[in-house]
Amino acid sequence: MQGKGTFLVAGLLILAAVIYLIVSSTGSTAHYFLTVEELQTTENDVVGRNITVSGAVLGDSIIYDSSVPRVTFTVVQVPGDPEEVERAGGLAKVLHTAVNDPTAPRLEVVYDDVKPDLLQNEAQAIMRGQLGDDGRFYADEVLLKCPTRYEEDVPDQTGG
Amino acid sequence: MLSEIGSIFTGLALVVTLYAAFAAFWAIRQNDSRWEQSARNGAYAATGLLALALFALLAAFLNDQFQIRYVAQHSNRTLPLYLKISSLWAGQEGSLLLWSFLQALFAALVVARPSERARPLVPWATVFLSLITAFFTAVTLFLSSPFTQLPTAPLDGQGLNPLLRHPGMIFHPPILYLGYVGLAVPFAFALAALITRRVKDWPPAVRRWTLAAWFFLGLGILLGMRWAYDVLGWGGYWGWDPVENAGLLPWLTATALLHSAVMQEQRGGFRWWNLLLTVFSFVLVLFGTFTTRSGLIQSVHAFARSDLGLYFLAVIGLALLGPLALMMNRRSILADPRPVGGLLSRDGMFFLTLILFLTLTGSVLIGSVLPTITQALTDQSFEAGPAWFDRVTGPQFGALVLVMGVCPLLGRAADSLRRLQKRGILPLLGAVVVTVIAALAGFTKPISLIGFAVIGLAGTTTLAEYGRDAIARSRRRGENLLQALWHLFGRNRRRYGGYLVHTGVLLIALGVVGTRMYPLEAERVLSSGEPVTVGEYTLIYEELRQEPADDHLSTWASVAVYRDETHLTTLQPQIDQYMNFEQTVSVPALRATLKEDLYLVLAGWDVGGTTATFKVLVNSLASFLWLGGLILIAGGAVALWPAARAARLPAPEARRRAIGTAVGLVVGFLALIAAGVAMWGPGHGTTTPSTGRLLPGQPAPNFTLDMLDSSNLIFSELDGRVVVLNFWTTWCAPCEDELPDLQTVWDEYRDQNVAFVGIAVQEESDEVQEMISRLGVAYPQGMDPEEQIAAAYGITGVPETFIIDSRGQLAYAHVGPVSAEELREELNTLLEAK
Numbered sequence: 001m002q003g004k005g006t007f008l009v010a011g012l013l014i015l016a017a018v019i020y021l022i023v024s025s026t027g028s029t030a031h032y033f034l035t036v037e038e039l040q041t042t043e044n045d046v047v048g049r050n051i052t053v054s055g056a057v058l059g060d061s062i063i064y065d066s067s068v069p070r071v072t073f074t075v076v077q078v079p080g081d082p083e084e085v086e087r088a089g090g091l092a093k094v095l096h097t098a099v100n101d102p103t104a105p106r107l108e109v110v111y112d113d114v115k116p117d118l119l120q121n122e123a124q125a126i127m128r129g130q131l132g133d134d135g136r137f138y139a140d141e142v143l144l145k146c147p148t149r150y151e152e153d154v155p156d157q158t159g160g
Numbered sequence: 161m162l163s164e165i166g167s168i169f170t171g172l173a174l175v176v177t178l179y180a181a182f183a184a185f186w187a188i189r190q191n192d193s194r195w196e197q198s199a200r201n202g203a204y205a206a207t208g209l210l211a212l213a214l215f216a217l218l219a220a221f222l223n224d225q226f227q228i229r230y231v232a233q234h235s236n237r238t239l240p241l242y243l244k245i246s247s248l249w250a251g252q253e254g255s256l257l258l259w260s261f262l263q264a265l266f267a268a269l270v271v272a273r274p275s276e277r278a279r280p281l282v283p284w285a286t287v288f289l290s291l292i293t294a295f296f297t298a299v300t301l302f303l304s305s306p307f308t309q310l311p312t313a314p315l316d317g318q319g320l321n322p323l324l325r326h327p328g329m330i331f332h333p334p335i336l337y338l339g340y341v342g343l344a345v346p347f348a349f350a351l352a353a354l355i356t357r358r359v360k361d362w363p364p365a366v367r368r369w370t371l372a373a374w375f376f377l378g379l380g381i382l383l384g385m386r387w388a389y390d391v392l393g394w395g396g397y398w399g400w401d402p403v404e405n406a407g408l409l410p411w412l413t414a415t416a417l418l419h420s421a422v423m424q425e426q427r428g429g430f431r432w433w434n435l436l437l438t439v440f441s442f443v444l445v446l447f448g449t450f451t452t453r454s455g456l457i458q459s460v461h462a463f464a465r466s467d468l469g470l471y472f473l474a475v476i477g478l479a480l481l482g483p484l485a486l487m488m489n490r491r492s493i494l495a496d497p498r499p500v501g502g503l504l505s506r507d508g509m510f511f512l513t514l515i516l517f518l519t520l521t522g523s524v525l526i527g528s529v530l531p532t533i534t535q536a537l538t539d540q541s542f543e544a545g546p547a548w549f550d551r552v553t554g555p556q557f558g559a560l561v562l563v564m565g566v567c568p569l570l571g572r573a574a575d576s577l578r579r580l581q582k583r584g585i586l587p588l589l590g591a592v593v594v595t596v597i598a599a600l601a602g603f604t605k606p607i608s609l610i611g612f613a614v615i616g617l618a619g620t621t622t623l624a625e626y627g628r629d630a631i632a633r634s635r636r637r638g639e640n641l642l643q644a645l646w647h648l649f650g651r652n653r654r655r656y657g658g659y660l661v662h663t664g665v666l667l668i669a670l671g672v673v674g675t676r677m678y679p680l681e682a683e684r685v686l687s688s689g690e691p692v693t694v695g696e697y698t699l700i701y702e703e704l705r706q707e708p709a710d711d712h713l714s715t716w717a718s719v720a721v722y723r724d725e726t727h728l729t730t731l732q733p734q735i736d737q738y739m740n741f742e743q744t745v746s747v748p749a750l751r752a753t754l755k756e757d758l759y760l761v762l763a764g765w766d767v768g769g770t771t772a773t774f775k776v777l778v779n780s781l782a783s784f785l786w787l788g789g790l791i792l793i794a795g796g797a798v799a800l801w802p803a804a805r806a807a808r809l810p811a812p813e814a815r816r817r818a819i820g821t822a823v824g825l826v827v828g829f830l831a832l833i834a835a836g837v838a839m840w841g842p843g844h845g846t847t848t849p850s851t852g853r854l855l856p857g858q859p860a861p862n863f864t865l866d867m868l869d870s871s872n873l874i875f876s877e878l879d880g881r882v883v884v885l886n887f888w889t890t891w892c893a894p895c896e897d898e899l900p901d902l903q904t905v906w907d908e909y910r911d912q913n914v915a916f917v918g919i920a921v922q923e924e925s926d927e928v929q930e931m932i933s934r935l936g937v938a939y940p941q942g943m944d945p946e947e948q949i950a951a952a953y954g955i956t957g958v959p960e961t962f963i964i965d966s967r968g969q970l971a972y973a974h975v976g977p978v979s980a981e982e983l984r985e986e987l988n989t990l991l992e993a994k
Contacts, residue, residue, distance in 0.1 A: 006503045011515050018519040018556065022526060025551045026534070026542055033531045033541035052543040066764025066773040067685045080541070114683065114763035114775045117323075117393070117744045128545055141545070143401075 059121020166216035181290035227313030284352030336380030342373025393746035406448025416517035565618030590620025657799030667788025674781025704769035865942035
């Protein structure tokens with residue numbers, strides 16, 4: 001079965017190429033997935049690297065300058081582990097507790113783009129970007145969800 | 161009341177499906193067809209009961225039964241009827257009920273009239289399909305019921321999220337569910353085939369079901385893409401979000417399955433592949449449902465976290481490991497009965513296709529759960545963004561397109577190379593032509609050119625297949641080419657439907673290369689009347705308008721779009737602010753052409769509306785995505801269409817069939833066009849006034865003006881002077897406000913070779929005279945009763961002011977009331993420049 005041998009080799013070659021693509025892309029384009037707290041404790045190593053960080057949006061902190069356009073807002077630490085969120089009473093409760101806890105770690109976010117439709121108090125923000133030297137997070141992309149009111153299939157994505 | 165009725169129907173449906181599973185099993189054990197009939201009746205009854213439960217929920221929506229939590233969360237009194245209907249599946253609980261119903265419906269349809277080939281497999285398939293239906297029904301009933309009541313009924317519901325009020329979003333979920341439930345059918349038959357050891361020809365027996373599931377899944381994904389593009393206002397259509405991926409994953413394996421099923425049907429091979437791909441497709445459906453409800457994946461789509469995760473995980477394990485164990489047990493009958501051809505043969509190409517589909521599926525799957533995997537492996541969590549997915553999947557999609565182009569050129573093993581040499585020249589030529597055209601059109605990035613070359617190669621191959629067959633038939637039968645093509649489609653719908661799907665995929669590939677590799681995005685703050693350049697376009701923001709609606713305030717901006725000083729269109733991007741949702745919805749405006757889309761989002765404005773912020777995107781080749789999508793769907797429909805068997809039927813029956821086919825074709829064609837217009841029609845938010853606005857630097861049109869003092873003013877005679885033209889009316893309050901300012905500035909500049917001319921549009925001279933006397937305006941005033949001059953200058957409202965320099969070219973335009981300071985500033989600049 002000479003045919004089978006070539007098939008096997010071809011298949012393995014493709015598989016190897018794809019694994020290479022996955023591993024190399026994970027090194028170069030994947031983002032560290034961190035919580036606000038982790039970001040602040042490991043601050044020095046991660047300045048300038050691609051990071052994804054999630055947190056609860058503090059409604060009063062949202063400032064939108066439509067002439068740049070630039071949005072700045074503060075997010076508050078929420079646990080990254082879904083099980084921990086569940087133990088604390090669900091995402092809506094966790095987000096609500098977070099924004100009302102003055103001691104929780106916070107992070108100032110700068111997003112040079114149009115203000116996303118769903119950016120509001122107690123929304124969960126998932127931000128991709130880099131931590132700047134000034135300790136602020138410069139987001140390229142902000143994904144939002146507001147679990148308190150919409151349970152349905154509602155994404156809001158802003159390209160970056 | 162409706163709540164109890166709904167729960168009771170759902171509960172009865174659960175009992176009946178479990179009974180149907182048992183009856184089908186007992187029919188096999190006892191070899192008794194009466195039990196089989198009973199199982200069939202059970203499947204019908206379950207469908208009916210779940211339909212009644214859906215009706216109960218629908219009635220609750222239509223009657224505003226807000227004591228039912230699901231209704232209170234997704235509807236309110238003012239919601240229009242069609243949205244109340246679509247609210248049925250706006251949330252998780254209702255979606256699951258709809259899913260259960262569709263699953264039961266598919267099971268009933270499968271057992272109702274099985275084909276000859278499927279018949280021996282039907283009893284076991286009934287067992288599994290009933291169990292799957294029972295699982296979803298049980299989840300609906302016990303874990304996620306849409307009929308749960310609130311302790312006290314609220315006076316009104318929360319209403320439907322405004323983002324979901326879009327045709328794409330109304331049809332997207334149920335169509336996607338049709339695809340999901342459809343994939344349970346081949347899964348059930350694969351298990352039945354393994355158990356009964358009839359593994360030889362089960363794929364053809366369920367081919368239409370697989371194809372239907374694939375068709376609906378693809379349509380659902382396309383509708384979702386279009387919804388994202390139309391509604392979300394981020395300018396993209398695919399964000400590699402885990403929930404988007406959840407729909408894509410089973411579509412990839414189902415596409416692979418359609419290919420491997422052809423191989424088993426034609427030459428009996430690929431048995432392992434067919435079983436594996438069937439199992440993977442169904443497991444990926446469950447996995448997608450599971451991940452979106454489990455919190456395993458951080459997703460913006462995610463449904464509220466619920467306890468469903470564990471149950472789904474258990475069922476996924478069962479659905480994956482059970483069949484795999486069974487396959488190992490039956491491996492002796494799964495071996496390929498014939499030796500396979502070499503790699504450079506059709507066998508080899510199909511093999512590569514399947515491998516690539518699998519690695520693609522694996523890549524997307526790994527990307528979706530990358531944070532979880534990397535956390536486990538390295539204790540550091542990585543997340544895959546769109547860049548990761550583009551980089552990993554791009555080359556694989558490219559390789560698939562290449563295989564698509566090469567495969568039809570190859571034959572069976574022996575003569576493959578000779579065939580390739582003979583037939584390969586035309587496709588190579590096609591690759592060169594497409595690449596050159598793309599490069600000439602300005603797409604010159606090397607990697608994208610490789611993409612265009614591969615697409616050109618595959619496109620020429622596909623077209624050549626049609627062409628060669630049509631020419632051959634037309635020679636043989638003496639038909640003209642179109643007739644020959646039509647008959648070819650009629651005779652072998654699967655083959656030519658398949659090629660049509662390939663054509664659609666290639667067009668989508670063009671769109672992907674264009675949009676992904678040539679992104680142009682900019683944010684611009686535009687002042688009223690001032691041109692700003694983005695890419696090849698010049699944009700002029702004209703005005704802002706607001707209008708309150710029932711539950712929201714609409715604000716829209718008018719932006720005139722020019723290229724090479726020619727007015728193309730006026731776009732009106734809009735923002736709707738929903739008060740009770742504390743939410744805004746951006747409605748982008750779109751100018752779509754084959755080469756690129758100009759996509760405009762209104763992002764903000766200052767209080768008076770004199771400046772507004774826009775997000776401007778130019779999406780290259782985006783139209784090809786939707787065009788390709790339509791062709792792909794059409795190809796799927798052609799392949800699904802029942803094959804003509806007229807020859808074997810008695811004449812009246814054949815005629816009836818033929819009429820039915822013709823009527824069906826016309827209806828299908830119209831439906832396709834309607835879907836196309838609804839979803840992919842002309843860009844919305846566009847208006848096209850008869851003429852464009854005059855741009856700075858263009859020569860100002862000459863005119864003769866009837867002055868109030870009965871003299872005539874010929875504009876060209878003012879040559880050599882700076883001219884301020886002010887268009888106004890007596891009924892417009894801002895005009896009245898600005899006239900004194902204009903008079904003041906005229907007084908200051910009248911000795912510096914500056915002329916002021918007021919043009920009253922569509923006015924009576926008495927009224928004009930009365931107003932300028934009252935306001936003390938003394939500079940020359942004329943009448944434009946027929947709006948001829950106004951049209952020549954392209955004004956869209958009053959007041960508008962133009963300043964023309966001493967050479968007769970437009971220097972400045974202002975929409976809306978102009979202030980004395982602004983006029984002074986512009987005039988000083990012009991006078992200094994002289």
